[in-house]
Amino acid sequence: MTPGNILAVATLKGGSGKSTLASCLAVHWRQTGRDPALIDADPQRSLLRLAARQGALGGVPVIEDSGDTVIATARAQSQAHAPVIVDTAGFRAPSTLAALAAADLVVVPVKASPLDVDVMVDTARTLFAARDGRRPRFRCVLTQTTRDSVIARHIRSELMAAGFPLFECEIVNRIAYGEAALYGTTPTIAEPRGAAAREIAALAEEIESVLARKGDPE
Numbered sequence: 001m002t003p004g005n006i007l008a009v010a011t012l013k014g015g016s017g018k019s020t021l022a023s024c025l026a027v028h029w030r031q032t033g034r035d036p037a038l039i040d041a042d043p044q045r046s047l048l049r050l051a052a053r054q055g056a057l058g059g060v061p062v063i064e065d066s067g068d069t070v071i072a073t074a075r076a077q078s079q080a081h082a083p084v085i086v087d088t089a090g091f092r093a094p095s096t097l098a099a100l101a102a103a104d105l106v107v108v109p110v111k112a113s114p115l116d117v118d119v120m121v122d123t124a125r126t127l128f129a130a131r132d133g134r135r136p137r138f139r140c141v142l143t144q145t146t147r148d149s150v151i152a153r154h155i156r157s158e159l160m161a162a163g164f165p166l167f168e169c170e171i172v173n174r175i176a177y178g179e180a181a182l183y184g185t186t187p188t189i190a191e192p193r194g195a196a197a198r199e200i201a202a203l204a205e206e207i208e209s210v211l212a213r214k215g216d217p218e
């Protein structure tokens with residue numbers, strides 16, 4: 001990954017797994033020899049609280065900025081760290097809009113529930129409308145999916161029909177995510193060979209390949 005890549009993790013629906021995903025990706029990249037930084041742009045301070053626990057998110061630095069100054073903060077951090085991952089608030093806050101404007105790629109976790117997909121489709125067009133002539137580049141990822149259920153498959157096809165690009169990889173509903181968070185770590189540290197660590201690695205790889213095609217038209 002080239003230096004200077006900024007990722008934002010954003011949705012309009014609370015509890016979709018933004019903070020979980022942001023922390024898991026950051027720890028994965030740190031464990032594989034990169035030097036990521038997290039920016040906590042959510043006044044709930046979920047990442048700061050995780051980093052204060054025993055595992056300290058494997059040493060990934062967490063910078064707090066929930067103001068619209070988050071663009072400048074993300075760009076400043078990207079001079080020293082790559083990637084910079086911004087965890088946004090679960091609502092349409094000015095800091096969320098700023099993070100979207102600063103991001104090279106917005107990762108949108110969509111909880112695999114039939115209710116969430118309606119919210120997603122109804123509101124995503126506004127969230128991802130072009131600002132200053134630039135439409136943020138984004139990809140959805142299904143989260144908290146249940147294996148052997150038709151729900152994720154159904155939501156995947158609805159999102160595709162609505163024109164929302166999706167990552168192949170899905171984040172399954174696994175206790176490993178919550179258990180690791182209790183100690184301020186992620187599955188990559190707590191259970192490096194486990195299924196959760198492997199799906200995070202697969203998602204990280206997909207993100208890297210999208211970022212590598214930076215100049216491509218969407």
Ligand SMILES: Nc1ncnc2c1ncn2[C@@H]1O[C@H](COP(=O)(O)OP(=O)(O)OP(=O)(O)O)[C@@H](O)[C@H]1O
Binds near residue numbers: 015017
């Ligand atoms: N893949 C998963 N499997 C099981 N539990 C998960 C998974 N992803 C997230 N969770 C749990 O779901 C809850 C919400 O996740 P998280 O805090 O990451 O969402 P969020 O989008 O950041 O929420 P908020 O909008 O409040 O910031 C947490 O308790 C978290 O541990």
Ligand SMILES: [Mg+2]
Binds near residue numbers: 018042046087088
């Ligand atoms: Mg959160």
